[in-house]
Every structure is written in structure tokens, then in C-alpha cells.
Amino acid sequence: MGRNRITVSVPQMTNPISRAGLHDVAADSLRQMIVEGELEPGARLGEKVLSEVLGISRTPLRESFKLLAAEGLVDLVPNKGARVACLDPDEVRDLFEAAAGIERSGAELAAERLTRDELERLDQLQGEIEDEFASGNRERYFRLNQDIHQSILAGSKNDVLVAAHRWLFPRLERARYQALQSPERWRHSVSEHRDILLALKEGDAQRAGQLLSRHVLETGRSIIANFRDRSNAA
Amino acid sequence: MGRNRITVSVPQMTNPISRAGLHDVAADSLRQMIVEGELEPGARLGEKVLSEVLGISRTPLRESFKLLAAEGLVDLVPNKGARVACLDPDEVRDLFEAAAGIERSGAELAAERLTRDELERLDQLQGEIEDEFASGNRERYFRLNQDIHQSILAGSKNDVLVAAHRWLFPRLERARYQALQSPERWRHSVSEHRDILLALKEGDAQRAGQLLSRHVLETGRSIIANFRDRSNAA
DNA sequence: TTTTTGTGGATTGCATGCAATTTCTGCAGC
């Protein structure tokens, strides 16, 4: 097909399968950096610096700022650029209240729409998470915890609820990342998951929703408590 | 201060108070056009054409595409550009289920957090909406209906829930716009609002949440019904 | 000393240019 090879520089070829635009790559990088605390709250996101760090031009970078601003991870002030959004206890409260509402709705629907296969999958995840809890592996526990919550929501068969949860998720993770839960809360969490799963199996929508809502709110309370301690300590 | 006046053209000075970037202006315009059906589902959003129509360059226009894609109003396909998202009955169902969940949570919190002033304001809005219903003014009825729902949510004092609702809102409006409710449903709606307001006044969180949830779901059902009729007719 | 005013440099916002990809078009072959 006679392609003329004029362009010379291909700094590093990305995986040919991934065809995402640079704005998505940038958004993913920044999102992770913000969630994991690598970029501190209030930090300025200078376009020049970041475009050089990420190896892209300012145009796709600016597009990614808009996305992250819509997710509430960065504040965008006209003519003053982007800053990493701060995370105060009030917002954490709001976040977990909202998540509780969304996940409750998801669980209520899931109780009536989960397939047998999905229930088995949840059972399997519950087994794994109890193992990880026993072995004390926080990293993998976190991962499995996310899987469970997302699987329940997916079971609602409601793409909008799933999207709403995805929208919230980075900020929730950020809060979780900053304030790890106490081991005690951790233990409680595992058993709450067991109860939720039971309610889902029985198709008890009300109960599943209520249990999940309380579970999320309790998680939030635990995190806010740690969060305040951390603030006071600092 | 010796500024050299080189630039000449100031096509139309916008209100000096409004300092929004062009990407926001573009997003607002396109959002309205999509919600009101001026841009039909599936319509291609060519960058060149739209940038000329809106009188801006492609850069801020592309930024607005990203925002609208995050809201679910446009689909963004790599190397193929933006199209107005289609709206099928399944998505409408998902939208109203999600809205019901979010508004329920809002109402539950509002029942415990509404101030006396806010309750009075809601009372006033309820009075107005009943008047507009009596006079048959659909336009103003719609407006007041939005006000009531947003006021209840604002009463939750939860910015994340409010933001989640704002995120959903354009798509809900689009559905409402395409499929007007029956006069019968309209009448029911007014009385449901009355009951919700009563529950809020009594501080009955459970009841307020449940009533509002049902109200939204019923509205959704009515719209989906009209929606299917319209699809079948076409 | 404190406040105001100017000025240079950095930064943002928008427009435009260019290469890569997709889509359209015309034409040969079946």
C-alpha cells in the first residue's frame, strides 16, 4: 500500500492493541497519580510541565483535565489552570452517602436480576476475599473488595447505575487510599459482605439493599474517622 | 499603561460577568440542541461544520465533545469522531431507575436536613405548580417540576448527590422531551408531589424516599410507554 | 511601614497547521 516513510521518530511504540487517544492515556495516568496521592491535594497542574512529563502536547492534556474535572478530581479555574482537588471530610461524607445510595439501588435490582452464574461468581469472590483476609494481604483484599462491589452493581443490569458508580469510584478510592481502615473494621467488612451475598441469593431486594447501604456507610464512617485523626495529627 | 491596539475585531462582547471558556459555551449549546432534539440521534458532529456554526475553533469544540461524552449525550469513536448518542427504551429505563435511586437517597437525607425556610420554599413551589397544572401551562409546569426535584436534592446538603443528579439530568430531560407524558400521568404527578412534601415536612425519611422513588419510576414508565408508541409509529 | 502601581515573565486559552486515518469515488474485473 505504498506508505511513504517520512516521519522518523517513534519514541516508543505502544501496544498495537491499545488504540486509545492520548487524552485517555493522560487522564488515566493523572487519575492514578491523584488517587494514589502521588499528586498532592492543591498541587498545581502546569500544562507545560505535565505535557513534558507525560511526553504529549498540551492539547490532549487539556482535554484530560476537563474529564478529571468532571470526575471531581481536579478543580479548573478559568485562566488559572488546573489544581488537584482537595478532599475534606465533608466531601468524604457526601461521597459515601452517595455511593451508599447508588449501591443500594444496584443491590435491590441485582437481587432480582442476578443470574445463577453471577451468583456463583460472587460466591467464589467471597471465598477468595475471606482467604485474603485470613492471610492478611491488604493489596489483594482491596482488589477483591472492588470486584465484589462492582459485580453486584453489574448484576443490576443497569448501565447508568454502573456508570454513576464508575464516576464516583476514583474519589472513593482516593479517600480509601488516604485513610486505611482499622483491622477491626476490616473484619466486620468481610462478614457484612457475607450477609449481603446471602440476601442476594435469597432474592431479598430490600434486605440486600439495606445491608449494602449500611456497609458502605460504615466503611465511610471508618474512613472519615481515620481521616480526621490524620488531619489533626498534621 | 500604553497598550498597543493591534487587535481590531471584537465581534460581539459577551457579558463581562460571564467568564466561561468557549468549551463550556459550546458544551451548553450542543447539550441544549441534543436535549431538545434539534440534533437527531445518530447525527454526525463534524468538527469543521460545528466549529463554523458555533463560531469557534476546533480545539474548544473537541473539549466540549469530551464533556458531553462523559454525560452520555454523544458517542465518541476513535478516528471517526462524535455522533449524537441514540436513546433506546432500555437506556431510558436505566436512567429513571438510577434517578429514582439518587433522588430517594436525596429525599431521605433531606427529610432530616431541610431547614424551615427550605420547606416553606417547597410549599410555595407546590402551590405554584398546582396553579400551573390548573391553567394547563406545560412549559412553566416543567420548569417548576425541575425546581421541586432539584430543591429536594439540594435539601440533602450533599453536593455529590446533587452533582450526580446534574450528571443524569440532561439525559432525563432528553427522554422527557421526546415523549411527553399523558395528561392523566400529569395529574397523578402533582398529587404525588403533595404526598412527598408531606412526608418531608413530617421528617419521615423512609416514606419520603420511597414516595419519591416511586414517583420517579412512574414518570419513567409513563415516558417509556410513550416512547415505545412513538418508536412503533415510526 | 504599609499600600499601591507598574512591569517582565510565565501561563493559559484559542487558532491553526500537518500527518495519519477514514471515507468517498471512479474504474477495472468477474
Place this chain on the structure above:
DNA sequence: GCTGCAGAAATTGCATGCAATCCACAAAAA
């Protein structure tokens, strides 16, 4: 008539240039 396929035209994605704006800091006025 339909299919396949070069080549052209249009379109997207990204980079870069330039004017407008903001910011830090120093000098002047109160």
C-alpha cells in the same frame, strides 16, 4: 450489475504558535 480496490478528498488527532491574562516582585506613593 456487483465486487474489489487504487487514489483522492475529507476528517480526525495531535502539535505548535500567538495573543490575553495572571502572577511575582520591585519601585513609588501615602
